[in-house]
Amino acid sequence: MFLDDERSNRLRPAILNDLVGNLLNDVERARYLGLPETTRIRERTKIVSPENLFMGEHCWVGENTVLDASGGLEIGDHTSIGLNCLVFTHSSWLANMMLENHSGSDLIERKPVKIGKGCFIGGNSVIMMGVTIGDCATISPLSVVTKDVPAYSLVSGNPARVFQRYDQEYLRGEADRVRAENAARRARAEARGETQVWGAPAASRDDQ
Structure with missing residues (x-):
């Protein structure tokens, strides 16, 4: 079933990497592939x-x-x-x-x-x-x-x-806008008794 030639033997490790990689999460997959620990591969x-x-x-x-x-x-x-x-x-x-x-x-x-x-x-x-x-x-x-x-x-x-x-000025303005919106959402969520686990807060009807 398996060919024993130079090309097949050269490609086989990559095929194995793909199979193993599908069992890992995004951070584990990046580390398995030798990429930086802060990288995420889906x-x-x-x-x-x-x-x-x-x-x-x-x-x-x-x-x-x-x-x-x-x-x-x-x-x-x-x-x-x-x-x-x-x-x-x-x-x-x-x-x-x-x-x-x-x-x-x-x-x-x-x-x-x-x-x-x-x-x-x-x-x-x-x-x-x-x-x-x-x-x-x-x-x-x-x-x-x-x-x-x-x-x-x-x-x-x-x-x-x-x-x-x-330019950088435009990007800083957009960053300030999004941070302010997320801070306001987070405050409204906390007022409702919701706990933010991680990341930016999700939108609710109150945010419309």
């Missing part, structure tokens, strides 16, 4: 060539996301990648066109992807090979990123293009 995330992945602290990767690090992949601190995302660092397009789509084809093209710190990549987005995403950039859900993304910008669409630029 279920069914697949990492191709994990030895070529560099991931910073306090990152989060959602369910069913594929991180292809075969061409080199760098993800900065405090970056989140949503559900069902695809990050590609290689392409077999030319191998297909030339009818040379065999294992080990020298027509496979690889280019690194760099995702900066403080980025937010919305669910179901695709990042193509060779792309650099600047610090604190936002990728809207369902976007296809085919070229570099400037820092402190929001991009959206297929292909993605810049819709908004922002």
Whole structure:
């Protein structure tokens, strides 16, 4: 049943990692994969060539996301990648066109992807090979990123293009707004006798 050749024996550990990883929680999974302890990797995330992945602290990767690090992949601190995302660092397009789509084809093209710190990549987005995403950039859900993304910008669409630029002053203002709203919600919840276990308080009818 099991093949005993070089390719099969090389791929088998990755298959085992996927199986074991599905039994772990998000923090345990990150540690099992040798990623920073502050990183969280959700279920069914697949990492191709994990030895070529560099991931910073306090990152989060959602369910069913594929991180292809075969061409080199760098993800900065405090970056989140949503559900069902695809990050590609290689392409077999030319191998297909030339009818040379065999294992080990020298027509496979690889280019690194760099995702900066403080980025937010919305669910179901695709990042193509060779792309650099600047610090604190936002990728809207369902976007296809085919070229570099400037820092402190929001991009959206297929292909993605810049819709908004922002700066630290804007982000501080938004942070102050959300903290104030959460503090008010927390106070109302405590007045109702509710105990907040962790994280931001959930909205209630009183918050409408």
